Amino acid sequence: MKENLTPTIRNCARAVIVRDGAILLLCKQSPSYGTRYALPGGAQEEYETLQAALVRECHEEIGTTVTVCDLIHVADFFKPRSTDPETKRHTVEFLFTCVVPDDYAPTNGPAPDKNQKDVFWLPLDELETAPLSPEGLRRVLSASVRQHPFYLGRIT
Numbered sequence: 001m002k003e004n005l006t007p008t009i010r011n012c013a014r015a016v017i018v019r020d021g022a023i024l025l026l027c028k029q030s031p032s033y034g035t036r037y038a039l040p041g042g043a044q045e046e047y048e049t050l051q052a053a054l055v056r057e058c059h060e061e062i063g064t065t066v067t068v069c070d071l072i073h074v075a076d077f078f079k080p081r082s083t084d085p086e087t088k089r090h091t092v093e094f095l096f097t098c099v100v101p102d103d104y105a106p107t108n109g110p111a112p113d114k115n116q117k118d119v120f121w122l123p124l125d126e127l128e129t130a131p132l133s134p135e136g137l138r139r140v141l142s143a144s145v146r147q148h149p150f151y152l153g154r155i156t
Contacts, residue, residue, distance in 0.1 A: 010091045012077075013054035015043035015066055015098040016141065022121035023141065024106065026061060028133070030115045032082050036133035037122065039095070042113070050094050058098070062119050063109035066098040073140050095140065 005059040016039060025030040042057040044050055050135040051068045058066040073095040106119040122130060132138055 010089050011044040013050045013094045014039040016095050017098050022123050025122050026116050027118040028115040029117050036131045036135045060111035061109045063107050064104050068095040
């Protein structure tokens with residue numbers, strides 16, 4: 001195994017948590033990108049399964065243990081980074097349906113992302129106009145698409 005490997009592609013696991021007609025999202029704010037909503041989750045660490053990464057990231061960001069269910073989508077994403085000059089990071093996003101405990105109330109976890117301001121339930125009928133990041137999530141999260149796993153290719 002090659003030591004000190006710096007991957008050019010980063011795997012990220014994201015949680016799609018839907019309950020009572022709403023989806024659990026992070027609210028992020030930054031001077032560069034304004035207010036945007038994102039799925040909980042994040043990067044896979046060395047020797048970690050995608051499911052273990054998702055459990056760890058959700059505990060850090062939303063303060064609870066999730067039950068990871070089905071892989072529903074895989075997509076490439078070129079994430080803009082706040083660098084000078086601006087760069088992008090190539091990530092492969094793995095979206096899993098997940099379940100939170102019945103008594104879960106949205107809250108920031110013990111180690112939220114640096115731009116994370118809040119965790120909340122967004123009614124599914126408001127997805128169409130929500131400031132999602134990445135924007136391509138709208139297509140992924142639509143009720144008709146959510147039913148079948150597939151590789152999306154690049155999302156913007």
